[in-house]
Amino acid sequence: MLNYILKRLLALIPVLIGVSILVFLILHLSPGDPAQIMLGTKATQQSLDALREQLGLDLPLHQQYFQWITNVLKGDWGRSIQLKREVLPLVLTRFKATATLAVFAGIIAITFGVLAGIVSATKQYSLWDRLLMFLALVGFCLPVFWLGLILQVIFGLKLNWLPVSGMYPPGQTGLGNMLKFLILPGFSLATASMAEIARMTRSSMLEVIRQDYIRTARAKGLPERVVIYSHALRNALIPVITVVGMQIGFLLSGAVLVEIVFGWPGIGTLMVNGILARDFPLVQGTILFVATTYVFVNLIVDIVYAFLDPRISYN
Amino acid sequence: MQTEPNVKIDQPEAAAEDFEVIQADPKQEIWRRLKKDKIAVAGGCILVVVILLSLAAPYLTSYNPNVVNMADRLLPLGSPGHILGTDHLGRDMLTRLLYGGRISVAIGFTAVAIAMFFGILIGLLAGYYKGFFDILAMRFIDILMAFPYVLLAIAIIAALGPGLLNAMIAISIVGIPYYARIVRGTVLSLREQEYIEAQKALGASDLRILFKHILPNALSPIIVAATLDVGWMIIAASGMSFLGLGAQPPMAEWGVMLSDGKDFLRVAPHISLLPGMAIFMVVLSLNLLGDGLRDALDPRLKQ
Numbered sequence: 001m002l003n004y005i006l007k008r009l010l011a012l013i014p015v016l017i018g019v020s021i022l023v024f025l026i027l028h029l030s031p032g033d034p035a036q037i038m039l040g041t042k043a044t045q046q047s048l049d050a051l052r053e054q055l056g057l058d059l060p061l062h063q064q065y066f067q068w069i070t071n072v073l074k075g076d077w078g079r080s081i082q083l084k085r086e087v088l089p090l091v092l093t094r095f096k097a098t099a100t101l102a103v104f105a106g107i108i109a110i111t112f113g114v115l116a117g118i119v120s121a122t123k124q125y126s127l128w129d130r131l132l133m134f135l136a137l138v139g140f141c142l143p144v145f146w147l148g149l150i151l152q153v154i155f156g157l158k159l160n161w162l163p164v165s166g167m168y169p170p171g172q173t174g175l176g177n178m179l180k181f182l183i184l185p186g187f188s189l190a191t192a193s194m195a196e197i198a199r200m201t202r203s204s205m206l207e208v209i210r211q212d213y214i215r216t217a218r219a220k221g222l223p224e225r226v227v228i229y230s231h232a233l234r235n236a237l238i239p240v241i242t243v244v245g246m247q248i249g250f251l252l253s254g255a256v257l258v259e260i261v262f263g264w265p266g267i268g269t270l271m272v273n274g275i276l277a278r279d280f281p282l283v284q285g286t287i288l289f290v291a292t293t294y295v296f297v298n299l300i301v302d303i304v305y306a307f308l309d310p311r312i313s314y315n
Numbered sequence: 316m317q318t319e320p321n322v323k324i325d326q327p328e329a330a331a332e333d334f335e336v337i338q339a340d341p342k343q344e345i346w347r348r349l350k351k352d353k354i355a356v357a358g359g360c361i362l363v364v365v366i367l368l369s370l371a372a373p374y375l376t377s378y379n380p381n382v383v384n385m386a387d388r389l390l391p392l393g394s395p396g397h398i399l400g401t402d403h404l405g406r407d408m409l410t411r412l413l414y415g416g417r418i419s420v421a422i423g424f425t426a427v428a429i430a431m432f433f434g435i436l437i438g439l440l441a442g443y444y445k446g447f448f449d450i451l452a453m454r455f456i457d458i459l460m461a462f463p464y465v466l467l468a469i470a471i472i473a474a475l476g477p478g479l480l481n482a483m484i485a486i487s488i489v490g491i492p493y494y495a496r497i498v499r500g501t502v503l504s505l506r507e508q509e510y511i512e513a514q515k516a517l518g519a520s521d522l523r524i525l526f527k528h529i530l531p532n533a534l535s536p537i538i539v540a541a542t543l544d545v546g547w548m549i550i551a552a553s554g555m556s557f558l559g560l561g562a563q564p565p566m567a568e569w570g571v572m573l574s575d576g577k578d579f580l581r582v583a584p585h586i587s588l589l590p591g592m593a594i595f596m597v598v599l600s601l602n603l604l605g606d607g608l609r610d611a612l613d614p615r616l617k618q
Contacts, residue, residue, distance in 0.1 A: 018458030022470070029474040141598040143550045145557050146573060146591030153584045164580075249463030256465060257554050261577075272558050275473045283473045291462050291470075298461075 004306055008299055015295060020072070023288045024065050027055075027280045037278050038081050051081075055281075072288070078281035082274070087285035091267060095289060097167060098266035100178075101258065102251040104186040109193035109251075110244060114237070116194070117201020121236075122228060124206060132198065139195035144254050148188035148261035155184060165263035185262040189254050193247040200243040205236040238309050245301035249294055348611040355607020361600035365593075369416030378407040380414040380567040389583045402572070402586045403579050404565075411567040412593055418562065419569045420597060422483050423549035427541050429487035430548075434494025435537070439525050441495065442502025453499075456492040464489050468551060472560045479568070482561030486551045490544060494537060501533035535612040542605035546598035553594055569594050 027034050035051045052058055056067045077087040120129040156164035167181045209232050217227045256268030267286050274282035384405035392400045399408040441449040471485035514524050555561035556570025564571050569590040576586025
């Protein structure tokens with residue numbers, strides 16, 4: 001197992017290098033002079049030269065990359081042109097809010113998704129099964145930003161139950177208050193993943209409960225609850241974990257859309273504002289951070305998978 | 316004489332004839348199975364209706380989708396002359412929805428076509444020739460897949476600059492790895508098979524083998540993936556417009572319309588909710604059709 005983890009870690013290196021090159025190239029693939037794009041047409045020659053110097057734009061491309069990646073590894077992610085602040089601290093602060101939202105949505109998606117899947121599978125072709133799978137199909141097709149707006153209209157504006165948008169900075173309010181702000185964006189973000197997890201749990205569960213060992217468990221007189229929850233579910237969840245792993249990417253990037261809808265002070269808002277303002281250091285910083293996080297989260301999912309499913313050999 | 320039917324069954328020609336009857340043309344068989352799937356047919360019908368309505372937009376409404384009329388702004392649903400109301404600039408919602416469908420649906424299909432074209436090409440070449448190109452292509456695809464989909468699209472738009480065309484290019488690129496992988500997998504498993512060997516021995520060119528003998532075998536999963544993908548691309552493209560990174564106002568595009576209405580949720584929620592409903596309906600119809608197609612193409616998968 002240790003071998004497997006080491007191998008996976010080593011395999012990450014080329015991927016991370018590739019990711020960093022792509023992120024680096026964002027600036028250079030833009031048509032036109034990057035300094036001019038960032039500072040606008042009214043910029044003075046002096047400020048243009050200063051920015052070119054700061055970003056090393058007069059060097060050959062590969063030298064620019066090495067300079068950039070060395071700085072990144074040293075923790076110097078550059079300065080945001082628009083916000084006039086260091087990028088890394090900004091990204092880290094904002095990421096806390098995004099992570100809170102994504103983790104909360106993930107918990108909702110897994111809890112309700114798995115539960116719905118179990119109910120559907122154990123009562124296959126029943127009214128419940130049909131209703132839940134219909135809802136899963138609908139949830140799967142709902143654009144996340146539209147769902148956010150619907151929830152805002154219903155629960156924020158018409159019923160006045162929950163705040164329409166916004167959020168306290170992390171650590172500045174109690175859990176109860178934070179939850180109030182989290183529920184609507186959390187459910188908007190969670191719905192599509194929940195639907196996917198529910199579908200996967202159902203089909204995986206259906207496959208498992210037809211197997212011999214489940215028949216044996218039932219034949220020896222175990223209560224149905226024990227058969228389902230401690231015998232069937234354990235194996236049925238293995239493919240579900242793969243789906244959960246894939247959903248993490250969706251949660252991280254879907255958060256961008258949800259953050260814009262709910263005015264959530266996360267990394268997505270920062271990223272989109274950066275793109276619209278042509279603030280490349282900020283854009284590169286936010287994208288590099290989210291992509292790297294995603295790569296590592298995927299690694300963790302794979303390792304968890306390897307722990308849970310000893311049948312698969314990882315040579 | 317009476318025993319003749321029994322005797323006939325043992326005859327090989329008769330057996331072959333029976334076999335012929337059961338094994339109809341595979342395309343017709345798939346079509347027959349798809350037609351029997353009422354849900355898939357419903358999905359297909361919704362999609363066709365949406366496409367026809369948006370194509371016929373100029374004949375169905377006399378309003379211009381972009382002409383501002385501040386006297387009639389924020390009219391609710393069911394207003395005389397504006398059955399779906401108007402938006403914050405007094406533009407007729409029904410008109411904008413119909414015209415918006417042209418852009419959103421067209422972008423979905425075009426983006427999938429582009430992604431499919433390059434994905435299939437890369438997959439075919441990588442799987443068939445293996446070697447350096449395969450390693451290079453697959454490493455590149457690994458790197459693309461290291462990004463979450465939406466993030467990759469956003470990153471590409473960050474490089475190219477916001478705009479409808481760039482957003483479409485971005486979501487097309489995001490789709491490429493998916494098709495490349497499906498096709499490469501199929502090619503790898505088929506290239507060693509005897510009928511391909513036989514083709515080679517007969518002197519068939521690589522091009523002929525790839526497009527006539529290998530690609531058709533990879534088509535079923537590609538068709539299913541593409542149908543489901545069009546929906547995803549429509550959501551992604553309108554999502555980019557919603558963020559301000561894709562189509563730009565005043566264009567009548569569903570994502571732009573959703574974004575336009577965001578500030579008027581309290582007084583006129585229909586401005587945002589109607590275009591979202593349109594996106595949802597199209598995506599739902601594509602999913603129903605896609606699921607039906609999958610079952611029709613491979614009935615063993617049906618549960």
